[in-house]
Amino acid sequence: MTDRRTPPWLTPPLSVWPTGQRAPLAQLRDAGCVLGTETDTDRIPPAVAAYAVATYTRPGDLVLDPDCGAGTVLTEALRAGRHALGLAARTRWWTLARANITAAKAAGAWRDGSVLDARPKMLATVQAAGLVGRVGLVLTTLRTASDRLSGPNHDPVESAIADLTTTLLYCEPLLRSGGHLVVVARPLRHPDGSLVDLPTPIIAAGMSAGLAPIERCIALTAGLRGSRLVTRASLAERRAADRARAAGAPTALTAHHEVLVFQLAHDAELAVATAAGVPWPAEDEVIRPAVNGVEYPGWRRAA
Numbered sequence: 183m184t185d186r187r188t189p190p191w192l193t194p195p196l197s198v199w200p201t202g203q204r205a206p207l208a209q210l211r212d213a214g215c216v217l218g219t220e221t222d223t224d225r226i227p228p229a230v231a232a233y234a235v236a237t238y239t240r241p242g243d244l245v246l247d248p249d250c251g252a253g254t255v256l257t258e259a260l261r262a263g264r265h266a267l268g269l270a271a272r273t274r275w276w277t278l279a280r281a282n283i284t285a286a287k288a289a290g291a292w293r294d295g296s297v298l299d300a301r302p303k304m305l306a307t308v309q310a311a312g313l314v315g316r317v318g319l320v321l322t323t324l325r326t327a328s329d330r331l332s333g334p335n336h337d338p339v340e341s342a343i344a345d346l347t348t349t350l351l352y353c354e355p356l357l358r359s360g361g362h363l364v365v366v367a368r369p370l371r372h373p374d375g376s377l378v379d380l381p382t383p384i385i386a387a388g389m390s391a392g393l394a395p396i397e398r399c400i401a402l403t404a405g406l407r408g409s410r411l412v413t414r415a416s417l418a419e420r421r422a423a424d425r426a427r428a429a430g431a432p433t434a435l436t437a438h439h440e441v442l443v444f445q446l447a448h449d450a451e452l453a454v455a456t457a458a459g460v461p462w463p464a465e466d467e468v469i470r471p472a473v474n475g476v477e478y479p480g481w482r483r484a485a
Contacts, residue, residue: 197397197398197399197400198399198400198402199230199233199399199400199401199402199441200402200406201227201229201230201232201233201401201402201403202229202401202402202403202404202405202406202414202437202438203229203405203406204229204405205414206220206227206403206414206416207220209227209228209229210228210254212228213228213254213257213258213261213286214257214282214285214286214289215228215252215253215254215257215282215285216278216281216282216285218252218278218281219252219253219254219278219282221252222251222252222254222275222278224251224323224324224325224326224368225251225252225254225323226254226255226321226322226323226366226439227254227401227403227439228254228257228258229401230366230401230439230441231254231255231257231258231259231321232258232261232262233401234319234321234364234366234441235255235258235259235262235264235319235321236262238318238319238362238364238443239259239262239264239318239319240318241262241263241264242263242264242265243264243265243318243319244264244265244266244267244313244316244317244318244319245259245264245265245266245267245317245318245319245320245321246266246267246268246313246317246319246320246321246353246356247266247267247268247269247320247321247322248268248269248302248305248320248322248349248352248353249269249270249271249302249322249323249325249345249349250268250269250270250275250279250297250322251270251275251278251279251323251325252275252278252279252282253268253270253275253278253279253280253282253283253297254282255268255321255322256268256279256282256283256286256295256297257282257283257285257286257291259292259295259321260283260286260287260291260292260295261286261289261291261292262292263291263292264292264318264319265292265294265295266283266292266294266295266296267295267296267297267298267313268296268297268298269297269298269300269301269302269304269305270297270298270299270300271300271301271302273299276297276298276299279297280297283295283296283297302345302348302349302352302353303348303352305349305352305353305356306351306352310356313356314355314356315355315356315357315358315359316356316358317353317356317357317358317361318358318360318361318362319361319362319363319364320353320356320357320361320362320363320364321363321364321366322346322349322364322365322366323365323366323367323368324342324343324346324365324366324367324368324380324384325342325345325346326338326339326342326370339370339378339380343383343384343387346365346384346387347386347387347390347391350363350365350387350388350390350391350393350444351390351391351392353391354391354392354393354446357445357446359446359448359449360445360449361445361446361449362443362444362445363388363393363443363444363445364441364442364443364444365384365388365441365442365444366401366439366440366441367380367381367384367439367440367441367442368403368436368439368440369436369438369439369440371433374431375426375431375433380440381398381440381442384440384442385398385442388442388444392446392447393444393445393446393447394444394445394446394447394449394450394451395442395443395444396443396444396445396450396453397441397442397443398440398441398442398443399441399443400438400439400440400441401438401439401441402437402438403436403437403438403439404437404438411437413435413436413437415435415436419435419436420435423435
């Protein structure tokens with residue numbers, strides 16, 4: 183009998199992703215990222231992006247990052263033989279993401295990748311009509327960049343969640359049947375050192391966009407050494423932990439990113455019905471609401 187390996191997209195995903203075996207800067211070097219990529223502190227680590235792409239897509243799928251920063255998601259999608267499209271809201275990130283795409287192509291990666299100098303709201307315009315129902319994976323992060331508005335009455339986390347909520351609403355019509363939307367969020371702390379609850383508002387953001395949460399995972403940023411975790415915290419994080427300890431408020435170094443996985447609500451409903459052995463209605467076509475003022479055909483529900 184021939185021993186054939188199961189394709190990654192047919193393998194049940196792990197709830198803990200072993201994505202911290204290499205240090206952050208080593209991951210950037212391995213991925214061939216250009217100098218300056220490390221300044222994107224909200225970036226999705228290449229190992230996390232690569233794991234998500236391998237788990238939730240097939241070769242030739244389209245991967246979209248609607249707020250791509252320096253472009254680590256795009257680079258890993260191209261290296262895995264997927265099409266990649268990113269949007270960068272700042273010229274600085276557009277320049278870096280474009281350079282990373284160019285570097286990936288020069289290294290022999292899949293040739294169909296691009297980054298647009300545009301904000302996520304562009305996805306709600308007629309310019310994005312050709313993407314409707316075509317995206318296999320939306321992979322993005324919660325961005326709390328320092329260039330956001332600041333002040334005593336302004337919460338940067340709340341602002342980031344509000345922006346993400348709107349972005350997910352733009353992305354929902356673009357997902358194909360069976361596609362996934364994945365949000366990765368690095369842990370954040372309140373001024374008192376306690377962790378911010380990010381999963382709850384991110385799940386609420388996805389549900390308000392018509393998406394159904396199907397998985398909550400953690401992507402390790404710490405290395406596994408037998409039964410031990412080896413943290414890979416930055417010097418700044420270690421100094422902050424030392425200051426907290428000296429002040430009598432011990433703070434643990436973070437060792438993972440939160441990963442929230444969504445699907446179209448209809449797809450999740452069908453999956454639950456199939457698993458429970460509940461017959462699905464005879465009609466196999468669904469017409470989704472109008473996008474950009476235009477109605478478009480639905481997709482066939484696969485059992």
